[in-house]
Amino acid sequence: xxxxxxxxxxxxxxxxxxxxxxxxxxxxxxxxxxxxxxxxxxxxxxxxxxxxxxxxxxxxxxxxxxxxxxxxxxxxxxxxxxxxxxxxxxxxxxxxxxxxxxxxxxxxxxxxxxxxxxxxxxxxxxxxxxxxxxxxxxxxxxxxxxxxxxxxxxxxxxxxxxxxxxxxxxxxxxxxxxxxxxxxxxxxxxxxxxxxxxxxxxxxxxxxxxxxxxxxxxxxxxxxxxxxxxxxxxxxxxxxxxxxxxxxxxxxxxxxxxxxxxxxxxxxxxxxxxxxxxxxxxxxxxxxxxxxxxxxxxxxxxxxxxxxxxxxxxxxxxxxxxxxxxxxxxxxxxxxxxxxxxxxxxxxxxxxxxxxxxxxxxxxxxxxxxxxxxxxxxxxxxxxxxxxxxxxxxxxxxxxxxxxxxxxxxxxxxxxxxxxxxxxxxxxxxxxxxxxxxxxxxxxxxxxxxxxxxxxxxxxxxxxxxxxxxxxxxxxxxxxxxxxxxxxxxxxxxxxxxxxxxxxxxxxxxxxxxxxxxxxxxxxxxxxxxxxxxxxxxxxxxxxxxxxxxxxxxxxxxxxxxxxxxxxxxxxxxxxxxxxxxxxxxxxxxxxxxxxxxxxxxxxxxxxxxxxxxxxxxxxxxxxxxxxxxxxxxxxxxxxxxxxxxxxxxxxxxxxxxxxxxxxxxxxxxxxxxxxxxxxxxxxxxxx
Amino acid sequence: xxxxxxxxxxxxxxxxxxxxxxxxxxxxxxxxxxxxxxxxxxxxxxxxxxxxxxxxxxxxxxxxxxxxxxxxxxxxxxxxxxxxxxxxxxxxxxxxxxxxxxxxxxxxxxxxxxxxxxxxxxxxxxxxxxxxxxxxxxxxxxxxxxxxxxxxxxxxxxxxxxxxxxxxxxxxxxxxxxxxxxxxxxxxxxx
Numbered sequence: 001x002x003x004x005x006x007x008x009x010x011x012x013x014x015x016x017x018x019x020x021x022x023x024x025x026x027x028x029x030x031x032x033x034x035x036x037x038x039x040x041x042x043x044x045x046x047x048x049x050x051x052x053x054x055x056x057x058x059x060x061x062x063x064x065x066x067x068x069x070x071x072x073x074x075x076x077x078x079x080x081x082x083x084x085x086x087x088x089x090x091x092x093x094x095x096x097x098x099x100x101x102x103x104x105x106x107x108x109x110x111x112x113x114x115x116x117x118x119x120x121x122x123x124x125x126x127x128x129x130x131x132x133x134x135x136x137x138x139x140x141x142x143x144x145x146x147x148x149x150x151x152x153x154x155x156x157x158x159x160x161x162x163x164x165x166x167x168x169x170x171x172x173x174x175x176x177x178x179x180x181x182x183x184x185x186x187x188x189x190x191x192x193x194x195x196x197x198x199x200x201x202x203x204x205x206x207x208x209x210x211x212x213x214x215x216x217x218x219x220x221x222x223x224x225x226x227x228x229x230x231x232x233x234x235x236x237x238x239x240x241x242x243x244x245x246x247x248x249x250x251x252x253x254x255x256x257x258x259x260x261x262x263x264x265x266x267x268x269x270x271x272x273x274x275x276x277x278x279x280x281x282x283x284x285x286x287x288x289x290x291x292x293x294x295x296x297x298x299x300x301x302x303x304x305x306x307x308x309x310x311x312x313x314x315x316x317x318x319x320x321x322x323x324x325x326x327x328x329x330x331x332x333x334x335x336x337x338x339x340x341x342x343x344x345x346x347x348x349x350x351x352x353x354x355x356x357x358x359x360x361x362x363x364x365x366x367x368x369x370x371x372x373x374x375x376x377x378x379x380x381x382x383x384x385x386x387x388x389x390x391x392x393x394x395x396x397x398x399x400x401x402x403x404x405x406x407x408x409x410x411x412x413x414x415x416x417x418x419x420x421x422x423x424x425x426x427x428x429x430x431x432x433x434x435x436x437x438x439x440x441x442x443x444x445x446x447x448x449x450x451x452x453x454x455x456x457x458x459x460x461x462x463x464x465x466x467x468x469x470x471x472x473x474x475x476x477x478x479x480x481x482x483x484x485x486x487x488x489x490x491x492x493x494x495x496x497x498x499x500x501x502x503x504x505x506x507x508x509x510x511x512x513x514x515x516x517x518x519x520x521x522x523x524x525x526x527x528x529x530x531x532x533x534x535x536x537x538x539x540x541x542x543x544x545x546x547x548x549x550x551x552x553x554x555x556x557x558x559x560x561x562x563x564x565x566x567x568x569x570x571x572x573x574x575x576x577x578x579x580x581x582x583x584x585x586x587x588x589x590x591x592x593x594x595x596x597x598x599x600x601x602x603x604x605x606x607x608x609x610x611x612x613x614x615x616x617x618x619x620x621x622x623x624x625x626x627x628x629x630x631x632x633x634x635x636x637x638x639x640x641x642x643x644x645x646x647x648x649x650x651x652x653x654x655x656x657x658x659x660x661x662x663x664x665x666x667x668x669x670x671x672x673x674x675x676x677x678x679x680x681x682x683x684x685x686x687x688x
Numbered sequence: 689x690x691x692x693x694x695x696x697x698x699x700x701x702x703x704x705x706x707x708x709x710x711x712x713x714x715x716x717x718x719x720x721x722x723x724x725x726x727x728x729x730x731x732x733x734x735x736x737x738x739x740x741x742x743x744x745x746x747x748x749x750x751x752x753x754x755x756x757x758x759x760x761x762x763x764x765x766x767x768x769x770x771x772x773x774x775x776x777x778x779x780x781x782x783x784x785x786x787x788x789x790x791x792x793x794x795x796x797x798x799x800x801x802x803x804x805x806x807x808x809x810x811x812x813x814x815x816x817x818x819x820x821x822x823x824x825x826x827x828x829x830x831x832x833x834x835x836x837x838x839x840x841x842x843x844x845x846x847x848x849x850x851x852x853x854x855x856x857x858x859x860x861x862x863x864x865x866x867x868x869x870x871x872x873x874x875x876x877x878x879x
Contacts, residue, residue, distance in 0.1 A: 659833045660765040660777060660792040663852035663860035666711035667796050671858065673705025680698040687690070 063088050063096035063162060064242075067287065069189060071248040073178060076321065077577050078187055080106075082172045083114075088162040093631045095138065095639045096159045096168075101190035103176045104153040104477055107584045108616040110173035113145040113159075113624035119171070122147065122622035124614050126607055130621035134158065141631035145170045148621045151446075152588070153190065155616070161631045175580045180323075180538050186294045188489070191244060191287040242287040248278035250295065259295040263491060266293075290491060307567045309549055310578035313612070317578040318523075318549045320567070322539040324511040330535055331559020333508055336432045337372045337389050338363070339460075341422045342404075343439035345379040345413040348467075352440050353409040355467045355490060359438060359500040360404045366504045367392045372431075375400055378418035379411030415439065415449055423456035433460040434507050435483070439476075440467055446475045453482045461485045461532070463507065465500070478588070484531045509535040512556040512563060521547050526585035542582040583613035591618075711771070715797035718772035722746050722760040729816050735763075744769045747776050748783035749814035750791065757801050765792045774798050774849075780839060783847065784815035790839055792850040795866070799851035802828075802868055811847065811870050823847050823870035833863050846871055 068083040086096040102108070111122030122145070125133065130146060137144035138160035146158045147170070155172075162168045179186040246266075250259065256276070259268045265281035278293060285291075306321040324330075340363055342356050360375065367373055372389040373396075376382055385403055390396050422435045453462065462483020464476040467490045477487040488503050512533040517525070523543040533539050533556070543549065551568040590606045603619055610620040631637065721738040726746045728736035735745045748761040761783055765775035774793030781787030793799030805811075811823040830853050831838070838848045846869060853866035 659831075659839075659850055659865050660770070660775070661767060661852070661861065662770065662792050662799065662850060662865070663795050663857070663862070664711050664771070664797065665860050666708045668858045668860070669704045669708030669711070671708075673701050673703075673708055676697055676701025677705060680694060680701060683694055683697075687694075 063094055063159075065096070065098060066284075067242065067244040069244060069246045071187070071189075071246070073187065073248065073250045076178045076180065076185075077581070078176050078178055079577065080174050080176065080189070082174075083169055084157055084172070085167050085169045086159050086162055087167045088164060090638070091164045093164060093635055093637045094162045095637055096157075096162060097639065098157045099150070100155055100157070101153055101192065102155055102174060103188055103190060105584060106153070106174040106176045107580045107613075108147065108149070108155065108172060108174040108622070109580060109614040110171075111145065111147045111616075111622035111624060112171040113143065113626065114169035114171060115143055115626060120624040120626050122624040124611055124616070124620055124622055126611075127619050127621045130623035133623050133625060134160065137625040138637070141629035141633050143168065143626040143630055144624060146621060146623045147172055147616055149616050149618050151618075152591075161637065163630060175577050177540070177581065180321075184294055184296050186292060189246070189291040189293075191285075191290055243284040244287045244291075245284040246278070246280050246291060248276075248293065250276040250278060250293075257296050259293070261291065261293050262495070263289055264291055292491070307552070307569065308578060309569050310574055312579040314546075315579070316545045316547065316549045317582050318543045318545075318552075318569075319578050319581060320517070320541040320543070320552060322512075322515075322533055322541075322554070324533050324535050324537065330509045330511055331561065333510065333559075334430060334432050335370045335372075336368075336434055336507070337428065338367060338507070339374050339376065339389065339422050339433070339435045340364075341376045341378065341418050341435065341437045341439075342407065343379070343413065343415075343418075344377045344407050344409050345411055346409060348409040348440055352467050353407065356438050357404055357407060359465065359467075359490075361401060362500050363436065363504055364397055364400050364404070366501075366508070367397070368508075373400070375403065376418055376421050377407060378413075378415065379409075380414045381411075382414075382418040382421050384421055413439075416445075416452055419449060419452045420456060423453065423458065423460055423462075425456040425458045427459040432510070433458075434463060434485070435460050436463045436465065436503075436507070437479070438465045438467065446478070449475070450478065450482060453479060457483055463503065464488070465490065465503065481527060481531070481588075484529070486531075486534065486537055506534045506537060511535055512558050515539070515554070515556040517541065518553040518555075519543065519545070519549065520551075520553070521545060521549075523549070524586070526582070526589050528589070542578070542585045544579075544582050580613055580615070583609050583615055587615070587617055712797060714771055715773075715794070719760060719798075722762070722773055726760050730818050738772070744772070744775070746773075747816070750774065750783070751812040751814070752801065752805065752809065753812065754809055755801050755804055759793075759798055761791055770794055770798075777839065777850075780848075781845075782815075784813040784819070784821045786845050788839070788844065788846050788848065790848045790850060795852040795855050799849065800855065802849055802851050802866060803855050805868055810873075813847070822873045824873055826869045826871050829867045829869070831865050831867055833865055838867055838869075844871075 064087040066085045066087070068085070070081045070083075072079045082102075084098065084100075086094075086098075088094045088096075112119040113122065123130075127148065130148070134144050134146040141161060143162075144160045145168070146156075148156045148158075150156055157170050157172070159168050159170055176187075179188070259276055259278060260266070261278075264285055267279050267281055269277045271277050276295075306323070308319045308321075310317045340360055342360055344353065344356075348356065364373070369392060371392050373392060374389040375385040377385075385400060419437070422437065424433075460483065462480055463485035464480045465488045466476045476489075480487040486503075486506070488499055490499050510532050515530040515533060517530060519525075523545045525541060525543045527541070530541060531539055549569055551566065553564065553566045555562065555564040557563070586609055587606050590602050590609070606617050607619045609615070610617040616622055718738065725736040725738040726749060729746055737745055744762045744764050746760040747763050750759045750761050751757060760773050762769050762773045762775045763778075765777045769775045770793060774791050776783055777790040777792055780790040783789040783791060793802075795802075805825050805828065807825050807827055809825045811825065813821050813823065815821065838850070849868040849870070851866050852860070852862060853864040854862075855866070
């Protein structure tokens with residue numbers, strides 16, 4: 001009997017020893033299993049991106065939203081009408097608040113509030129006045145709508161007093177430019193505001209924010225309006241996505257070889273010569289991916305420098321478009337120093353990092369023997385591959401390729417350090433220094449970044465590449481403009497090869513540098529410094545004058561040769577909308593002044609320009625108020641932010657899907673250690 | 689052969705035991721260094737590092753008078769930070785101020801005492817300006833790690849303490865979290 005008990009105990013002990021040995025081996029071999037001490041997806045130092053899903057109940061109650069988009073494209077200008085219909089599905093009175101994107105060069109100049117068959121025309125006011133008018137009307141039970149600009153590419157519509165079970169429609173009109181690149185015309189209609197990384201330390205609100213301030217992020221010292229630019233996200237349970245339908249009329253003026261949308265199936269009909277009708281095949285689409293329309297002139301059409309004019313309110317406006325010669329007629333390229341900067345933060349997880357790596361490999365393979373290069377990767381920190389640029393040798397290239405293949409997406413986004421590393425603030429004689437900045441750019445502290453670019457640019461050229469579903473196009477194209485470069489947008493993995501190849505080809509082929517324009521009179525011209533002209537990308541310049549514009553003399557440096565040309569205004573030709581384009585460029589310039597801190601009156605000047613051209617800006621909003629009150633004042637008003645969809649391909653968990661890890665393996669180690677020690681003791685005594 | 693095995697077993701066991709003891713020692717010792725840093729914070733230093741290579745600094749002092757607890761809350765909630773003290777989850781309000789503050793800590797070191805908290809217990813937070821703010825525990829709950837509702841800023845001022853659950857689980861990395869919710873004592877301003 002005693003022997004049996006002893007044997008059982010011995011067996012149990014042996015089993016326990018075996019288990020603890022196995023467990024210890026596992027612990028030693030596989031630290032990932034007890035990752036609490038080692039890693040955390042949220043290892044950001046400052047600020048954070050909280051992926052806040054809207055709570056189920058809240059989402060069902062928020063107004064449903066349908067968007068109808070009508071575009072009229074003439075040549076290189078597009079006039080767009082967006083109708084947002086808010087449906088109140090509850091039995092209470094509601095206020096709907098919707099944060100939505102528009103193209104970064106969109107100039108919003110009209111808004112109408114539709115109540116049934118009649119409408120109230122929106123008035124342009126300073127932002128504060130507009131908001132006051134709106135809130136007064138809202139609290140008095142009147143129907144009202146307000147369109148505010150949060151960022152040049154992000155707007156908020158608020159609609160007050162939607163009756164129970166009824167709908168209210170808000171119509172917004174804007175103008176934008178058609179992109180032209182290597183013979184391909186392209187128009188983008190953004191549909192989704194990507195959740196943004198908010199950097200900085202949260203600040204305490206002095207006043208309670210109203211209206212759009214219902215986001216998932218708190219305002220921080222670096223992003224003082226974080227709550228306004230972070231709308232809740234639709235978790236997709238039981239609530240339909242915000243639907244968008246599109247109707248496009250394209251007046252190309254000439255026969256096209258093709259019209260197509262790369263991400264959405266469309267039907268295209270030629271209704272007259274050079275006039276096309278484009279619609280979504282499905283009728284409507286969920287607003288989770290940007291819409292793009294591409295078209296191209298039939299071969300044989302020669303595109304060249306173009307000059308358009310318009311007269312508006314005592315001023316003469318002009319738009320100059322410079323189109324580069326074909327690649328085979330380009331001058332010889334000088335030696336280059338190429339700095340590749342790649343974003344490896346958590347928001348790049350998924351498709352984006354795959355795209356980025358492919359692009360980098362391509363860039364490395366295209367470098368010439370006379371060039372120099374370096375690579376910088378960044379998340380919340382920034383690391384260069386080499387301390388300084390190195391010549392292109394086979395060994396260096398192989399090392400760089402291996403380094404690129406090992407990149408993984410993790411951590412926060414802090415572009416400041418990377419930008420400061422990439423730019424050296426120097427001028428380089430006989431060397432063309434090109435910095436290629438590859439990111440999904442979902443940051444809120446644009447102002448601080450522009451400051452770095454301004455301070456440290458030197459004579460470097462800055463080229464930005466936006467990848468993923470929702471890059472911050474405003475930041476990217478503005479940064480490129482500051483840096484006399486260009487901005488490339490890549491939305492689909494399948495396009496990486498093609499688009500990057502085009503960019504690198506472009507970087508290798510400057511057509512015209514140091515461009516000068518002579519108008520023969522005093523004009524206000526934007527951009528003030530004309531960027532270099534590269535193969536495949538036109539340069540656009542907007543001017544305004546008190547005197548009639550009769551033309552322009554152009555000159556530049558084409559591979560060491562002097563190049564010049566003269567353009568004259570054609571009599572009687574008017575292109576409506578040029579003044580809107582000019583005003584937008586001017587406002588962009590003034591916003592840039594806000595960055596450099598020069599001139600305390602820049603806000604007033606933006607306001608003045610915006611009011612004169614009927615434009616929505618950060619300091620002016622459109623507001624429409626219906627005279628008759630509809631809501632009995634004893635009934636309450638519910639404020640509901642309309643949730644946005646997560647951009648296609650984004651995974652919520654890679655951003656910040658969970659609470660922190662809060663356990664250590666300490667006790668496990670202690671117990672296993674103790675068991676092991678006891679066992680050794682027992683074994684040792686038996687031997688002795 | 690047997691001798692070698694025995695020696696190996698002894699070595700591995702000592703290492704494992706040492707590792708476990710080290711985690712506890714680190715958790716305990718770091719708080720003394722952080723106490724110094726907190727004194728500097730009260731004197732106005734913006735981000736006083738407890739030791740020269742630290743990537744965190746104290747943002748508040750947390751007390752549970754009934755349990756005799758006094759701890760320093762660090763900025764950030766990464767594994768590296770939590771080894772030394774409870775951490776303010778980035779993006780949540782600064783503890784002791786308006787808004788939703790979320791503090792997380794390890795269930796087996798700093799925040800083991802959370803299991804002893806009951807509804808109505810008092811908690812205190814000392815802010816960098818030296819002022820104290822009193823809170824009362826409203827309740828406790830066990831939630832899934834994916835349930836991020838407690839991180840939401842909805843305009844209320846509230847304190848959330850988060851740790852892993854269950855408290856006695858041996859293997860870390862489980863999906864459950866223990867959440868203590870506390871609200872500022874009503875009608876009382878910071879004193």
